[in-house]
Amino acid sequence: MGSGGWSRRRFVGAVTGGAAAAALPSCDKAPAPPSAPAATPEAGTSPSRETRRPSGPRPLHLGTYTSVEGGGKGIGLATYDAATGEITGVGTIGGVGDPSYLAVHPDRGTLYAVDERADGAVTAVRLSDRKVLGSRSTGGAAPCHLSVHPGGRWLLSANYGTGSVAVHPIDTSGALGERTALVRHSTPPPGPGQEGPHAHQVVTSPDGGHVLAVDLGTDTVYTYRLDEKAGTLAEVAQAHTRPGAGPRHLTFHPGGRYAYLANEVDNTVAVCSYDKASGRLTVGEPQSTGTGSGTNYPAQILVSADGRFAYLANRGHNSLTRYAVEADGARLRLLDTVPVGGDFPRQIAFSPEGTLLFAANQKSSTVTVFHVDEGDGALRRAGGSFPSPVAVCALPL
Numbered sequence: 001m002g003s004g005g006w007s008r009r010r011f012v013g014a015v016t017g018g019a020a021a022a023a024l025p026s027c028d029k030a031p032a033p034p035s036a037p038a039a040t041p042e043a044g045t046s047p048s049r050e051t052r053r054p055s056g057p058r059p060l061h062l063g064t065y066t067s068v069e070g071g072g073k074g075i076g077l078a079t080y081d082a083a084t085g086e087i088t089g090v091g092t093i094g095g096v097g098d099p100s101y102l103a104v105h106p107d108r109g110t111l112y113a114v115d116e117r118a119d120g121a122v123t124a125v126r127l128s129d130r131k132v133l134g135s136r137s138t139g140g141a142a143p144c145h146l147s148v149h150p151g152g153r154w155l156l157s158a159n160y161g162t163g164s165v166a167v168h169p170i171d172t173s174g175a176l177g178e179r180t181a182l183v184r185h186s187t188p189p190p191g192p193g194q195e196g197p198h199a200h201q202v203v204t205s206p207d208g209g210h211v212l213a214v215d216l217g218t219d220t221v222y223t224y225r226l227d228e229k230a231g232t233l234a235e236v237a238q239a240h241t242r243p244g245a246g247p248r249h250l251t252f253h254p255g256g257r258y259a260y261l262a263n264e265v266d267n268t269v270a271v272c273s274y275d276k277a278s279g280r281l282t283v284g285e286p287q288s289t290g291t292g293s294g295t296n297y298p299a300q301i302l303v304s305a306d307g308r309f310a311y312l313a314n315r316g317h318n319s320l321t322r323y324a325v326e327a328d329g330a331r332l333r334l335l336d337t338v339p340v341g342g343d344f345p346r347q348i349a350f351s352p353e354g355t356l357l358f359a360a361n362q363k364s365s366t367v368t369v370f371h372v373d374e375g376d377g378a379l380r381r382a383g384g385s386f387p388s389p390v391a392v393c394a395l396p397l
Contacts, residue, residue: 056082057079057080057081057088058079058080058081058082058351058396058397059077059078059079059127059396059397060077060078060079060080060087060358060394060395060396060397061075061076061077061078061102061104061111061393061394061395061397062075062076062077062078062360062367062388062391062393062394062395063075063076063099063100063101063102063113063347063360063391063392063393063394063395064076064098064099064100064388064389064390064391064392064393065098065100065116065390065392066096066097066098066099067097067098067117068390070365070389070390071389071390072092072388072389072390073092073094073389074092074093074094074095074096074099075092075093075096075099075102075111075113075125076089076092076388076389077089077090077091077092077093077130078090078386078388080351080356080358080369080396082351082353082355082356084382084383085356085369085370085371085382085383086369086382086383087367087369087386089386089388093125093130093132095132096113096115096123096125096132096135097115097117097121098114098115098116098117099113099114099115099116099123099393100113100114100116100144100392100393101113101114101116101143101144101145101146101347101392101393102393102395103146103147103148103155103395104127104148104395104397105148105152105170105174106148106150106152107152108127108397109126109127109128109174110124110125110126110127110133110170110174110175111124111125111127111395112124112125112146112148112155112176113125113146114138114143114144114145114146114157115135115143116142116143116144116160117141117142118141118142118161119137119141120137120138120139120140120141120142120143120157120159120161121135121136121137121138121143122135122136122138122143122146122155122157122166122168122176123135123176124170124174124175124176126173126174133173133174133175133176134175134176135176136168136176136177136178136179137179138157138159138164138166138179138182139159139164139166139179139182140159140161140162140163140164140166140182140184141159141160141161141162142159142160142161142162143157143158143159143160143166144158144159144160144200145157145158145160145199145200145201145202146158146202147202147203147204148170149204149208149211149226149228150204150208151208151228152170153169153170153228154167154168154169154170154180154226154228154231155167155168155169155170155176156202156203156204156211157202158199158200158201158202158213158214159199160198160199160200160216161198162184162196162197163184163185163196163197163198163199163215163217163218164182164183164184164185164197164199165181165182165183165185165199165202165211165213165222165224165233166179166181166182167179167180167181167182167226167231167232167233168180168231169231180230180231180232181231181232181233183224183233183235184197185197185199185213185215185217185218185220185222187218188218188219188220188238188240189218190217190218191217191218191219191243191244191245191246192243192244193244193265194216194217194218194246195217196217197215197217197218198215198216198217198218199213199214199215200214200215200216200247200248200249200264201213201214201248201249201250202214203250203251203252204226205252205256205274205276205279206252206254206256207256207276209225209276209279210223210224210225210226210236210276210279211223211224211225211226211233212224212250212279212281214247214248214249214250214261215247216246216247216248216264216265219240219241219242219243219244219245219246219247220238220239220240220241220247221238221239221241221247221250221261221272221281221283222235222237222238223235223236223237223238223239223279223280223281224236224279225279236278236279236280237278237279237280237281239272239280239281239282239283240283241261241263241270241283242266242286244265244266245263245265245266245268245270245286246263246264246265246266247261247262247263247264248262248263248264248298248299248300249261249262249298249299249300249301250262250272250301251300251301251302251303251310252274252303253303253307253325253329254303254305254306254307254329255307255328255329256274256276257273257274257276257328257329257330258271258272258273258274258328258329258330259271259272259274259281260272260301260303260310260332261283261301262298262299262300262301262312263286263298264297264298264299265297266286267289267291267296267297267298268286268287268288268289268298269286269287269288269289269298269301269312269323269332270283270284270285270286270287271284271287271329271330271331271332272284273330287332287334288334289312289314289317289321290319290321290334290336290337291314291316291317291319291321291337292317294316294317295316296314296315296316296317297314297315297316298312298313298314298315299312299313299314299315299345299346299347299348300312300313300346300347300348301313302348302349302350302357303325304350304354304372304377305350305354306354307325307329308324308325308377309322309323309324309325309377310322310323310325310332311323311348311357311379313340313345313346313347313348313359314337314340314345315344315345315346315362316344317337318339318340318342318343318344318345318361319337319338319339319340320337320338320340320345320348320357320359320370320379321334321336321337322334322335322336322337322338322377322378322379323335324377335377338370338379340359340361340368341359341361341366341368341381341385342359342361342363342364342366342367342368342385343361343362343363343364343366344361344362344363344364345359345360345361345362346360346361346362346391346392346393347359347360347392347393347394348360348394349394349395349396350372350396351396352396352397354372355371355372355374356369356370356371356372356382356396357369357370357372357379358370358394358396359394360388360391360392360393360394361385361391362390362391362392364385364391365387365388365389365390365391366385366386366387366388366391367385367386367388367391367394368381368385368386369381369382369383369386370382
């Protein structure tokens with residue numbers, strides 16, 4: 001997975017046979033999905049998730065590869081029913097090449113996509129009319145992840161192919177300016193079986209004080225401080241996994257003191273402690289994914305908003321692992337695994353209320369949806385699979 005460079009990363013598990021290329025209408029001018037602001041309960045109340053769940057269709061955006069056989073024609077557009085999880089395709093945003101990962105601005109006015117190609121770029125799309133606002137070079141190859149800094153002024157992206165992290169300014173319209181920073185992971189040297197660094201993810205810590213970049217190639221999580229005026233990054237710490245772990249995805253516990261790391265190459269997860277003053281992350285001992293001895297590549301790990309449960313997507317085992325989060329975030333206890341209902345779950349995401357979990361299954365070109373039980377965190381399939389060409393990202397809003 002990680003050792004063959006960016007091209008292998010794109011084409012591993014390439015779809016065979018007839019992909020669901022016609023799953024989404026090809027009309028770029030389909031009606032815009034309805035906007036969906038998050039519910040805001042009155043102060044002092046703690047409504048159930050049923051109470052918070054909105055009515056009516058909600059927007060869902062779908063990432064894909066456009067340059068592979070059976071791939072999509074751009075960013076897929078769909079809606080979903082927040083009560084049943086049923087997905088309906090409504091169109092495509094064209095003009096974006098290989099939009100494999102998506103993120104939305106905090107004001108929900110602009111969508112951002114990586115263009116995962118040899119000459120990497122990031123693209124902004126205005127959601128009100130689906131106008132592509134332009135693309136900017138990431139300065140590296142095969143960007144595979146991006147996120148918006150909580151202040152909404154900076155876009156962060158990770159170049160897998162060249163092991164670097166880029167920063168772009170976001171103007172008041174949501175459009176992107178020229179890159180203000182590019183840092184390459186030059187030390188430590190690549191881990192076992194790796195030919196170079198492979199930045200796989202870049203996120204901001206919950207306190208907003210630091211930016212963390214996960215690099216599969218160097219078995220390292222880098223911590224940076226972002227200069228919010230200049231848009232530059234200064235490295236302040238490194239956290240190292242055991243050699244050959246191949247860290248891929250990090251997610252923080254809501255309390256901010258702990259984070260959970262999915263290791264792609266050695267098929268493990270780890271609990272990490274985080275010191276917000278220094279930005280230093282400390283990686284704990286590797287733990288089981290519950291997938292047995294077969295070949296498996298963990299993809300993404302999520303934590304519920306209440307901090308009680310964590311979920312891991314397993315490519316190969318084709319399952320979702322559920323963990324209980326204990327000791328205020330310091331421990332993960334494996335509970336079970338459930339079939340994902342598709343092949344090669346590349347990415348998972350919660351609906352805004354946390355009542356649904358979406359899985360984008362790359363090899364089967366499908367998106368599957370699960371109800372999340374509010375009491376015990378158990379997952380229950382929500383209807384059938386939705387066909388989506390080479391599904392590598394599902395972003396419900």
